[in-house]
Amino acid sequence: MEYGSIDVERWAPEGAHSQARGPFERDRARVLHSSGLRRLGAKTQVLGPASNDFIRTRLTHTLEVAQIGRSLAKYMGADQDLVETACLCHDLGHPPFGHNGERALAEVSTAIGGFEGNAQTLRLITRLEPKRFFPDDRPAGMNLTRATVDATIKYPWGAGEGRRKFNVYEDDRDVFEWARLGNEGQCVEAQMMDLADDIGYSVHDVEDAVVRGHFSLESLRADSDRIVSATVGWYGGDSGRLSAAFERLFPLFPPTYSGSQRDLARLKDLTSTFIGRFLTAVTDASPQSARYTGGVIVPDDIADEILLLKGIAVTYVMAPRELEPTYLSQRSVLFDLVDALWDRPSEMEEMYLESYRRSGDDASKLRSIIDQVAALTDQSAMAWHARLCGMLRSPL
Known part of the structure; x- marks a missing residue:
């Protein structure tokens, strides 16, 4: 499969790199060294990571998916580093408590376009993960190549386009269009x-x-x-x-x-x-x-x-x-955290607080709070809840 200069272009300009590594190999290294990937080690896959030493977390699931994807790329003639990197990225946007947490954050963000793990992944790799900036000081996330960003887009449409799942918030439409270049469907x-x-x-x-x-x-x-x-x-x-x-x-x-x-x-x-x-x-x-x-x-x-x-x-x-008290309690923890940070935004981590302070309206402020809560692991969500909300509900 052929890859040209457009495919390896990056969202924000960068200086020349050593030729020792190719652009997709460099992308893979950036994801492997990212804080977003590390956090997946303490996020629920299907069963909570604290439930059993054997049970898969989002991180172990991601590594297994990356190996399967690399095999597919090898057999089908695609770049193996590119496909592996997309697989490493695919769950980066998932919040605490797996799909249960995703549903909770979708509910509290309905008025601002909702929450979707895949859209949050795009936001993380192109904006939230601290790695590169534009000359005007806008964050560019990991600043991966166009082909890699496009390969992470599972649902090539945005919120409100007639389907439940989606891959881009309106805030991030510019980088979505940059990656897609007008193409339809999945690459x-x-x-x-x-x-x-x-x-x-x-x-x-x-x-x-x-x-x-x-x-x-x-x-x-x-x-x-x-x-x-x-x-x-x-x-x-x-x-x-x-x-x-x-x-x-x-x-x-x-x-x-x-x-x-x-x-x-x-x-x-x-x-x-x-x-x-x-x-x-x-x-x-x-x-x-x-x-x-x-x-x-x-x-x-x-x-x-x-x-x-x-x-x-x-x-x-x-x-x-679905009917277990623990499952309902997990959603309540995230609801409470969003409310608590809305009242006390100074409790957010500095990078999310910076984004909150730059926000021009309530919708943008709420999106910054959602970004913060989504970044937490299962354990840190519980610890934050105990600290900010008093009585600790134990969903694990």
């Missing part, structure tokens, strides 16, 4: 990032749920109809095709899991089998293409299998958790 590297994420969490969330005891492997056969129904209810899909996907995947699961070293090894082999199965099918079906023509082709049967695995996590973890 092929963004498609690889998107698929790597789907494969990663579909497979690994099931592994975590087994290890954590949310379901037993012996129960899978008896629960097949329930799993299919939950999948359709949460994600959509065709129940007949999902039932067929279950029949294809069920024989691959080990019959039991006891927590022994042998059983852990079998479970790891299962995740490797699934990932290899999905990558092989996709790369066999996807001819090499230009960045905006052609793309990643996921065969229908593979798409159904990935969706079914996501549905297993829904059935045993995500849907039951």
Whole structure:
């Protein structure tokens, strides 16, 4: 795949760099050294990071997605550093408490365009992460190349454009348009990032749920109809095709899991089998293409299998958790923090306080507060809540 001077251009001008590293390799290094990536180590993936030493955090999920994405890039002729970097970026904008926290911040920011983890990722890599500035002292975030920024854009549209998920707030429309250059749809590297994420969490969330005891492997056969129904209810899909996907995947699961070293090894082999199965099918079906023509082709049967695995996590973890007091308490913590910082903005970290002070209206001030809360980890959100709001609710 060819990359030209436009693809490696950066949002803010920079001086000449050593030729020892290519532009996408440099992007990868910037993300690996970023504070945003480090924070993912203490943010919820599906199960909270404090719940078990084995459980994946946003950071371990991100590293696994990056490896899957790099494999896709290798097999499909894209730049491996570029795709890996997009994968490393893909969850940087997620707030404390995973998708639960995302929903809470979306609710409190409705009047200013909402909150979306992918839009927050774009904001972080192009504005909030402290690395580069424009000559007029405006922050430029990590100042990644145009191609890398574009590869992080999972949903190439903004808030209010007729879809629930989106990838840009109006405040950040200028850098979104700069990265997109008028192109429609995802570039092929963004498609690889998107698929790597789907494969990663579909497979690994099931592994975590087994290890954590949310379901037993012996129960899978008896629960097949329930799993299919939950999948359709949460994600959509065709129940007949999902039932067929279950029949294809069920024989691959080990019959039991006891927590022994042998059983852990079998479970790891299962995740490797699934990932290899999905990558092989996709790369066999996807001819090499230009960045905006052609793309990643996921065969229908593979798409159904990935969706079914996501549905297993829904059935045993995500849907039951919706009604747990802990889950409701997590949202309350973030609601309280936004209210507390609105009343006492001086409590924000200095970089977010600077942004707040530069704000010309209440909407911009609220966005700065949302930026601060979104940057917190699960643990720091709880600590801030204890300090600023008095009585500590314990969602973990």
